[in-house]
Amino acid sequence: MESSQQFPLQKNNSFNIKAICPIIYFPKTLADLKSLPDLSEKIFYILGDGSNTLFIEEQAPIIIKPNFKGIKISESADHYVVRAGAAENWHELVKYCLVKGIFGLENLALIPGSVGAAPVQNIGAYGAELSQFCSQIKWYEFASKAIKPLSNDDCQFSYRNSIFKEALYNKGIITEVIFNFPKLWRANLSYAGLNTLGQNPTAKQVMDKIISLRQAKLPDPTKLPNAGSFFKNPLVNKEKATSLKAIYPLIPLYIQDNGQVKLAAGWLIEEVGLKGYRKNGVGVHEHQALVLVNYGSDEGKDIVVLAKYVQQQVLAKFDILISPEVRMITQQGEQDFANLTKVHECH
Ligand SMILES: Cc1cc2nc3c(=O)[nH]c(=O)nc-3n(C[C@H](O)[C@H](O)[C@H](O)COP(=O)(O)OP(=O)(O)OC[C@H]3O[C@@H](n4cnc5c(N)ncnc54)[C@H](O)[C@@H]3O)c2cc1C
Known part of the structure; x- marks a missing residue:
């Protein structure tokens, strides 16, 4: 190897x-x-x-760093099955499916990263999530030295989460992701910003729209280094949402199926006045407050200090603790953001 x-x-x-x-x-x-x-x-x-x-x-x-490559397509009367190796690039897979006439992933276009990481946080964007299409994962278990098939249910997908972040964390490696796409396709236009596409856009039109929306909103990491949304959108109960709405009538609220209410972390950060904030070569992006960017620092702790500051300001104003989506890695392995006080204090 x-x-x-x-x-x-x-x-x-x-x-x-x-x-x-x-x-x-x-x-x-x-x-x-x-x-x-x-x-x-x-x-x-x-x-x-x-x-x-x-x-x-x-x-x-x-x-x-898993290096499993390859994409295979098969079909039944009413479904396509696509198997992709963990090291394939996610956006390339989305484009490849589209070219082959296999539709479903277009709302998830232009999300950076590998296919193998996509199930870990159940990547999602513009009204779609990986869990809607993932039928099986091939997962190598360190203990048994064998590859195990995990069904969609086994993966316990939820908002930016899965079993790979929980019970199976560091117990194995995703080698392949298997997707199932019904041949009968309907555009997913649930995201409000897609309503300009009319009633019956093609999958290509949906993908092109998603790409242009993303390019307008998010900085390209190859030009301005970043990790996309730094914080997860927080979930609050109805009472908290109602009290916030009374004080901040413009606050965006997204009611979830389970009755909880999702808030836009970017809106909260903007409201505390940190959009465009810069310190120590890192900052809050000037157009998208949810994205922390690296203007020229070599040190990850500069991002941590900034993220702590953003988190504290939001907590002080709204009494809401926003937590990072990004994984924090030290020599001692992955760290819980809440435990990173030392980095913060010694800076
Ligand atoms: C500009 C930008 C925009 C983004 N937009 C979105 C978005 O819209 N929606 C969204 O959900 N995310 C978004 N992200 C976040 C990111 O693209 C996803 O989290 C992506 O899935 C990360 O892939 P990666 O290969 O880079 O993962 P890495 O950062 O390398 O790893 C992420 C996690 O997956 C684990 N992992 C990686 N590969 C495997 C494997 N084979 N087996 C087991 N565990 C593995 C790692 O241990 C780690 O915990 C964005 C990021 C950027 C930079």
Whole structure:
């Protein structure tokens, strides 16, 4: 199996932060996975394309970067089945499906990252989520050294969450994602901004619209390093939402099926006046307050300090704790943002 020691990770994270890992493994076959050293007592991190990852210290832990490639298509009378290797690029997969006449993923166009990471946080955008199309995951379990099939139900998908962040965290590696698309396709126009497309747009028109909306709103990480939405949109109960609405009549509220109310973290950040805020070479994006950007820092802790400040300001004004979507990685492995006080204090 390919591996490399003292591997620099700056080109492998969309925040463009400097970090180095003692060793990186690139498994691309089951035999490679089986030949990985026993990591049960070691600290390690599974890295996709690093577009949801923040390296906080210069030293990173051992990295496993799955390199499973390939896309296969099969079909039944009324469905297409698409199997994609974990190391395939997500947006390339969306485009490939579209070219093959397989529709469904167009609302999720232009989300950076790998196919293998997409189920981990159940990527979502513009009224769609990966969980709507994912029928099975092939998952290599470290303990049994075998690849196990996990059904959609097994994955326990929810808003930006899945079993891979919970019970199966660091217990194995996603090698392949299997999707099921009904041949009978209808455009998903549930997101209000898509109403300009009329009643019956083609999948290509939907994808093009999504791409133009995203390009207008989100900074391109290759030009201005970032990890997309830094914070998750917080969920509150109805009482809290009603009291907020009384004070802030313009606050956007999104009522969920379970009765909870989702708030727009970007709106909250904008309301505390931090849109466009900059310090230590990092900042809150000037057009999209939910995105923290790196103007020129090499150090992930600068982002952490900024994120803590944003979180505190929102808490002070709204009594709502916003929490990051981005994964925080130190030499000691992944860290809970709440426990990152040391980084904050010593800065
Ligand atoms: C500009 C921009 C816009 C974005 N927009 C969106 C959006 O609209 N919606 C959205 O949901 N996200 C969005 N994101 C976040 C990001 O694109 C997704 O989280 C994406 O799935 C991350 O993929 P990655 O390969 O870069 O993951 P990484 O950052 O490398 O890893 C993310 C997590 O997945 C785990 N992981 C990676 N690969 C595997 C594997 N094979 N097996 C097991 N675990 C694995 C890692 O350990 C880590 O916990 C955006 C990011 C950027 C930079």
